[in-house]
Amino acid sequence: MHAFAPDTAPGGDPAADSNRAPDDRLVAVAAGLEVPSELHDEVAGEQAVLEIRNFSLWYGSKQALHGITMPIPHSKVTALVGPSGCGKSTLLRSVNRLNDLVQSVRISGDMLLNGDPIYDRGTDVIELRKRMGMVFQKPNPFPMSIYENVVYALRIDGESNRGVLDEVCERSLRGAALWDEVKDRLADSALGLSGGQQQRLCIARAIAAEPEVLLLDEPCSALDPIATGKVEDLIQELRGRYSVLIVTHNMQQASRTSDYTAFMYLGRLIEYGPTTEIFTKPILRETEAYVTGRFG
């Protein structure tokens, strides 16, 4: 903190810390102590598309997520931020049960997608994943045409009506702000697109299936600044139409693209609130220290 900054962040309640040994929540977290998350009232006021309830996850004996409880608002962009290893990607991947593929993973708690339990014994993971779209760090277009990439999900679902496929292809590519750039070469290989175009194609492929939630795992980390700008513009466009959960290590990307920001540290949710609040006057000084780059 610079000389002008107070010891406590604005709105922080020093009394709330008084019954814990270390004054600093992050020190407490590092010491393995229970630290309550600071959820802003605005978050609770939103209709949730996804509800994460007291969710914990272990890789073998190492606990990676500690009792995360957070609603993900409907039709809003929610960003997960935090230093490397804070569990933000693990949490994101847990939403569509990608961690099922990792041996030795154990979980407790639950997540609900529009009220349906994600981790229920009876949950069909394939059907569950159809209700979500996921975009990874590196663009992963399939080695086929642009057109086939976009309609892939419909094809494997058995859709063969050319009219339907054409319509979905155009709507999704327009939705991903890629239509104008590729409409004359839909039959070309997707692998010939630039990195930024490939990533927007992946987003088009994800939204083609009208997912209930779109999961973006550091979608710009492999892109140059111009392509990043286009993907960020696209995320802004998706706001209001899709519920987006994005993991980013780029603080400015979180502030530019999201409605809500959650700050995680060592597997715990520290503070979660409207992005404007987190980046102008967070409740906790620990959040302030992170967003101003004083640690992490």
Add this chain to the structure above:
Amino acid sequence: MTRHIQRQIEHLKEKILHVGTLVEEAISKAITALINRDIPLAQRVMASDDEIDRMEVEVEEECLKILALYQPVAADLRFVVAALKINNDLERMGDLAKNIAKRVSQLAKVEQIELPPEIRTMAMQAQEMVKQCLDAVINADPVLARQVREEDDAVDEARQKIRQRVLRGIQAGPENVESLLRINSVSKHIERLADMATNVAEDVIYMVEGDIVRHRMTD
């Protein structure tokens, strides 16, 4: 390792403090010149305003540079935004000191007009508020800033008393109207100084706590 943005902010802070010192000095000298009818001192105050104007531009450029190059957030953002506004208010305080100094040269030539006793009192109060608001900036002290806000009422009251006195004076001796209007104008300038100090205090509260308390009587 100190991050670059922190160094820039420290640098900005030093510059703001420098402007603050210049302004505080100008106000103090203008008031002394007023009370002692000291024309040479008043002239020095008028001359010193150029330096304040120059520094104001420098501070603003510094703020814009930090905003453009570092995109500060949270405490850093609040500091830079508060600095922009405080800088603006300090420059206007400098202008007010200059205006008071101008009136000194005019009033000093008219021997028979006594300054109303409230002028001295309100001048002292306003000066104290300026000093305190600058201390609040330096120490990021919202308690002191709130105290400054509360002190503004006393200055406003003194200003009203002087206005009444001036009106009565004009009725009693219309030949003194020009000098009395100058006294009225000086009291207006002093009242504005206190208002500016209040603005600065409110910016300090924003800077530290993130709440905009302006236009709110109680917070």
